[in-house]
Amino acid sequence: MTIDPAAPPPRPPGRPRSREADEAILAAALDLLIERGGGATSIEQIARRAGVTRATVYRRFPNLTGLLVRAIEWEYRNTTPEALSWPDVPAMVRDWARHLSEPRSRRLVRRLYGTVDDLPELLRAYDAAYGSHRGRAVRNTLEHASAAGELPLHCDPETLQLVLSGAALQHLAAYPDTTAAQDVEAYFLAVLRQVGFPSPPPAHSTPPRRSTSR
Amino acid sequence: MTIDPAAPPPRPPGRPRSREADEAILAAALDLLIERGGGATSIEQIARRAGVTRATVYRRFPNLTGLLVRAIEWEYRNTTPEALSWPDVPAMVRDWARHLSEPRSRRLVRRLYGTVDDLPELLRAYDAAYGSHRGRAVRNTLEHASAAGELPLHCDPETLQLVLSGAALQHLAAYPDTTAAQDVEAYFLAVLRQVGFPSPPPAHSTPPRRSTSR
The missing domain is CATH 1.10.10.60 (Homeodomain-like)
Structure with a gap:
């Protein structure tokens, strides 16, 4: 050998x-x-x-x-750009709501904000590993929506992102960790209605069912 | 005697x-x-x-x-209802900005949110002594503005209050404690512009200066 x-x-x-x-x-x-x-x-x-x-x-x-x-x-080692890319604002909000309904993520992020005065390195590490990627993806989605004329004219993507991030923090601080993803989504949609963003059309426009009786 | x-x-x-x-x-x-x-x-x-x-x-x-x-x-023993009463939304925002620009208050509120998972009694005590009074006053101001037709039609006071509270939390978490009151006010006004709330008219409508040359 x-x-x-x-x-x-x-x-x-x-x-x-x-x-x-x-x-x-x-x-x-x-x-x-x-x-x-x-x-x-x-x-x-x-x-x-x-x-x-x-x-x-x-x-x-x-x-x-x-x-x-x-x-x-x-x-956050397995974070991929594909996981943070959405076709439109409602899809982005749905994914954000899913993320914000994970009790473990909620507690972790609260801990990072909770020690920002003593151990700022921790929130910085989270931002570098995850938060900044998600933030950039949210900004991209809002900018595309703005360019496509889907946002109200009085909105600018930068401040709107800040409004949504604030709403997420507010949810983390004031709502139970057992909130279901669809309830967090409804919360985000209510916030978006404040800026005049249209909620998705109601689901009553399904085509009439075909009769199967003969 | x-x-x-x-x-x-x-x-x-x-x-x-x-x-x-x-x-x-x-x-x-x-x-x-x-x-x-x-x-x-x-x-x-x-x-x-x-x-x-x-x-x-x-x-x-x-x-x-x-x-x-x-x-x-x-x-918060000296909190009075008079200190938490504003004639309109811009006055409310100006006062909130002043409060949010006090480094001591900022650090205290961050500490209370930072230990909400371990010592929830502390945030509860803050709410009972101060936060709930401020919250009620904000809600009253927004409801009066809504009733007076000063808010965009798509806004409801309850959710708009939540948007503003979220923006305040976001400021506490992400902006330096040295931010001046007028910069915090500008921040709140930018958030309000996202909901379509008109900013106050610019100050160029001052009357023309009288000539003093004779």
């Missing part, structure tokens, strides 16, 4: 267990961030929850804030 | 010092709540900041949460 010099080096034996430990630590950090908030989470608690020693955590992550930042990036 | 049985009993000698200690404790609790948040504040820290012993704090207040609730009530 000869050694092929072009072949990749053999995988170090500890590697897969390493990745497993990394993911256990990241998952534990994220869970604790959501449950208790960044200010009430410690490396000690994360290690215990992940089933590793504190030394293992410190060997892999620089410090608590750095670990929480990595955990947030990890949570 | 006779004793008048109808006279009020003599003031207990410790009373004025008592009130002083109470206020020192409440002020310390509020400062720490604003600086560090409810979750990172302890009776120990409050006692030290107020210059009293922990035993003194415990003798006067039931527990940490109860003390923070009392501190919030104390902060």
Whole structure:
């Protein structure tokens, strides 16, 4: 047997267990961030929850804030541009409502805003990994709608985006985490009606049913 | 000298010092709540900041949460209905902007929303002492404007109030605490333009200056 010099080096034996430990630590950090908030989470608690020693955590992550930042990036690692692209404003609102009806996302985002004065790195990490992508996609959708004449003339996409983001924050702060996606969608549509945006036509324009009696 | 049985009993000698200690404790609790948040504040820290012993704090207040609730009530003890009454929507927005440009209020309200999952009593105390009064006054102003035909026909006061509250939250979360009142006012007016609410007429309708050359 000869050694092929072009072949990749053999995988170090500890590697897969390493990745497993990394993911256990990241998952534990994220869970604790959501449950208790960044200010009430410690490396000690994360290690215990992940089933590793504190030394293992410190060997892999620089410090608590750095670990929480990595955990947030990890949570949103599968965000794709395709998932954040909508044909029109109602489709955008439907998807935003679906996102805003996930209890885990709601609690996470509340935690990030809740520690913005103490750990601004966390909200910044969320923005870089997810929030800014969603924001850009919302802006694109509103700008296309504006260019297509679908928005009222007195609306500008930038401020309208801000109104919708404010409405989302307001929902996070004041409505229960058990709100169904369709109720969040109705909430967004009510906000859009304030700016004069037409709600979709009611569903009574279905074609008459064909008789099946003969 | 006779004793008048109808006279009020003599003031207990410790009373004025008592009130002083109470206020020192409440002020310390509020400062720490604003600086560090409810979750990172302890009776120990409050006692030290107020210059009293922990035993003194415990003798006067039931527990940490109860003390923070009392501190919030104390902060807003001078709220009067007159301070929350405006002749029209632009005056309301101007006053809201002034309130939203006070760094101390901004940080306090962020702290209350930031601990809503851990200490919901704090946001509830704020609402009871202040938020609900301001909210009712905003609703009254919007309803009067609606009845007077000053709002666009597609607006309803309840949802419009929610839009404005969301915009205020968004400002708290995303704009610097050094924003001037007139910039916050411009922000609210931009939001109102999205709903088609007319901004006040520009100030170029001042009467022509009288010539002073002779």
